[in-house]
Amino acid sequence: MPVSPRVSRYYDVRRGEDGHRFLDVNVTGFSLLHIPLLNKTTAFTREERLALGIEGLVPPHTSTLEEQKDRTYLRYLEQTTDLGRHEYLRALQDRNEVLFYAILADHLEEMLPILYTPTVGEAVRVFSHIYRYPRGFAVSTEDIGRVEDLLGNVPLNDVRMIVATDSSAILGIGDQGFGGMAISIGKLSLYTAAGGVGPDKTLPVELDVGTDRQDLIDDPLYLGVHHKRLTGSEYDEFLDRFVEGVAARYPKAIIQWEDFARGTAFRVLERYRKVVPSFNDDIQGTGAMALAGVISASRLKGERLTDQVFVVVGAGAGGLGVAMAIRQGLMRAGLSYADANARIFVVDRHGLLMHGQPGLEAFQLSFARSPQDVAGWEVAGEWPTLHEVVVNARATSLLGLTGVPGLFRQPTVEAMLVNTARPIVFPLSNPTSNVEAQPADLVRWTHGAAIVASGSPFADVEYGGERYPVGQGNNAFIFPGLGFGAVISRAREITDGMVMEAAQTLADETAQYGERVYPPVSAIREISLRVAVRVARQAINEGVCAERRIRNLTDAELEAFVRRRQWVPKYLPLRKAADARD
Ligand SMILES: O=C([O-])CC(=O)C(=O)O
Numbered sequence: 001m002p003v004s005p006r007v008s009r010y011y012d013v014r015r016g017e018d019g020h021r022f023l024d025v026n027v028t029g030f031s032l033l034h035i036p037l038l039n040k041t042t043a044f045t046r047e048e049r050l051a052l053g054i055e056g057l058v059p060p061h062t063s064t065l066e067e068q069k070d071r072t073y074l075r076y077l078e079q080t081t082d083l084g085r086h087e088y089l090r091a092l093q094d095r096n097e098v099l100f101y102a103i104l105a106d107h108l109e110e111m112l113p114i115l116y117t118p119t120v121g122e123a124v125r126v127f128s129h130i131y132r133y134p135r136g137f138a139v140s141t142e143d144i145g146r147v148e149d150l151l152g153n154v155p156l157n158d159v160r161m162i163v164a165t166d167s168s169a170i171l172g173i174g175d176q177g178f179g180g181m182a183i184s185i186g187k188l189s190l191y192t193a194a195g196g197v198g199p200d201k202t203l204p205v206e207l208d209v210g211t212d213r214q215d216l217i218d219d220p221l222y223l224g225v226h227h228k229r230l231t232g233s234e235y236d237e238f239l240d241r242f243v244e245g246v247a248a249r250y251p252k253a254i255i256q257w258e259d260f261a262r263g264t265a266f267r268v269l270e271r272y273r274k275v276v277p278s279f280n281d282d283i284q285g286t287g288a289m290a291l292a293g294v295i296s297a298s299r300l301k302g303e304r305l306t307d308q309v310f311v312v313v314g315a316g317a318g319g320l321g322v323a324m325a326i327r328q329g330l331m332r333a334g335l336s337y338a339d340a341n342a343r344i345f346v347v348d349r350h351g352l353l354m355h356g357q358p359g360l361e362a363f364q365l366s367f368a369r370s371p372q373d374v375a376g377w378e379v380a381g382e383w384p385t386l387h388e389v390v391v392n393a394r395a396t397s398l399l400g401l402t403g404v405p406g407l408f409r410q411p412t413v414e415a416m417l418v419n420t421a422r423p424i425v426f427p428l429s430n431p432t433s434n435v436e437a438q439p440a441d442l443v444r445w446t447h448g449a450a451i452v453a454s455g456s457p458f459a460d461v462e463y464g465g466e467r468y469p470v471g472q473g474n475n476a477f478i479f480p481g482l483g484f485g486a487v488i489s490r491a492r493e494i495t496d497g498m499v500m501e502a503a504q505t506l507a508d509e510t511a512q513y514g515e516r517v518y519p520p521v522s523a524i525r526e527i528s529l530r531v532a533v534r535v536a537r538q539a540i541n542e543g544v545c546a547e548r549r550i551r552n553l554t555d556a557e558l559e560a561f562v563r564r565r566q567w568v569p570k571y572l573p574l575r576k577a578a579d580a581r582d
């Protein structure tokens with residue numbers, strides 16, 4: 001039997017005779033203090049200080065984790081801007097990872113908007129200017145030919161979850177070049193904080209294929225390669241090399257494709273989803289999140305999903321992903337493909353997606369309409385506008401994934417009140433600055449009738465003496481559980497059925513929160529656990545589960561199994577390995 005490699009080049013997780021886990025470390029002294037998953041800063045015990053050669057290098061008093069959290073949180077509160085708070089937390093993550101996740105667990109609702117959407121958008125934009133410590137894996141056009149060597153430099157030996165972006169369409173803010181690394185880091189923090197994947201099983205990746213942003217290329221401080229993006233077969237080869245490298249170094253890893261531009265996103269997903277277990281967060285994660293939201297909103301209306309008529313605005317990865325997920329959801333609710341399609345109208349920059357439109361792409365075709373589909377519509381120009389679609393199609397649900405701020409106008413939203421007593425309006429674009437409408441306006445324009453959810457966090461709306469919760473329809477309710485479920489089951493493939501199951505779980509779990517279309521963010525860890533359990537079950541049912549130990553478990557046993565595998569932020573004792581070096 002081959003000896004299984006240590007979890008990290010620097011340590012392994014072992015169990016002592018007493019049954020408790022400890023870290024067997026083979027690095028000591030000053031070096032050890034610079035490895036974020038080993039560094040306890042002021043919390044090393046006397047025995048550890050002595051055994052690991054760090055006496056004199058750390059302060060005399062041994063702090064508890066509680067004291068460390070107090071000290072660190074007070075400094076956090078003294079930061080004056082959201083970006084400052086983000087940088088502070090990121091620096092903590094790169095210094096002492098257990099403490100970082102322990103604080104995050106205590107203040108999850110407060111800190112998620114700082115570490116993740118919307119502030120991560122700002123961190124992406126200025127990434128090259130605020131860069132401090134190495135985290136994650138970056139491979140560029142200059143070294144893709146040696147990707148396996150480079151992956152060999154990553155100290156982690158058992159990576160299970162990768163988030164990789166080419167930064168071509170970050171959130172709703174477009175091409176961000178090398179800065180996209182910040183989104184991969186942010187997403188993986190949620191995999192740990194919300195999903196329970198151990199931080200040493202995660203790897204953020206930036207695929208630096210260049211940037212088409214001349215201002216970045218011209219910026220001497222820009223940290224990516226200074227040339228235009230690869231395209232065509234060169235681009236495909238770059239990704240092929242990356243996927244091969246991952247499959248060789250980390251054969252058990254799952255890849256989450258993140259923030260790829262329209263067109264590329266679908267191509268990359270289809271090209272690799274059967275080669276390595278992988279999914280696209282913006283297509284499938286956002287799709288599942290939106291489907292869950294419209295199922296919950298239909299329930300709040302006292303109607304069925306199949307009673308709704310959907311207008312999805314934006315035909316990129318997010319918009320098409322949402323349209324496809326709703327189509328699958330309608331089919332699971334009993335409609336034929338044709339009937340499901342007939343209830344979904346996709347609008348893009350020219351208006352309603354129609355055959356013969358300039359720039360129509362292959363992945364959009366199944367949603368394109370023919371002239372006979374809109375015969376009898378009252379339309380002024382060549383293609384029906386968003387407003388005309390809402391009126392003529394009698395839309396009851398309007399979902400925005402355009403990145404265009406303020407796109408949903410008052411007359412269009414008011415027009416929905418003719419079609420339904422309670423319009424479902426989800427301006428889902430991120431970050432906050434790119435939202436299609438302010439939730440407060442949507443509530444006001446509809447006199448409180450609209451059921452509203454947004455992609456980025458918004459405060460509840462007060463209107464006419466009442467409080468209207470604004471659900472956060474963000475794929476963060478899906479991907480940590482979907483990915484963790486796939487990791488637990490060692491899924492050979494991430495099937496559409498698993499993604500649908502994630503959506504259904506989110507909708508089912510939301511029911512316990514009353515008048516809400518999404519749960520409160522404070523519930524994200526419990527929701528992710530339920531998603532992970534049901535995704536793993538679905539993997540078993542579909543025969544893609546490679547983890548033998550879970551195949552015959554009952555539901556309760558499976559849940560207990562998943563719970564046991566959730567990583568929790570607490571210090572493990574460090575012991576010096578026999579072959580330790582400084
Ligand atoms: O990151 C987020 O907040 C959600 C997402 O995937 C996107 O907007 O691209």
Ligand SMILES: [Mg+2]
Nearest residue numbers: 171258259282
């Ligand atoms: Mg995204």
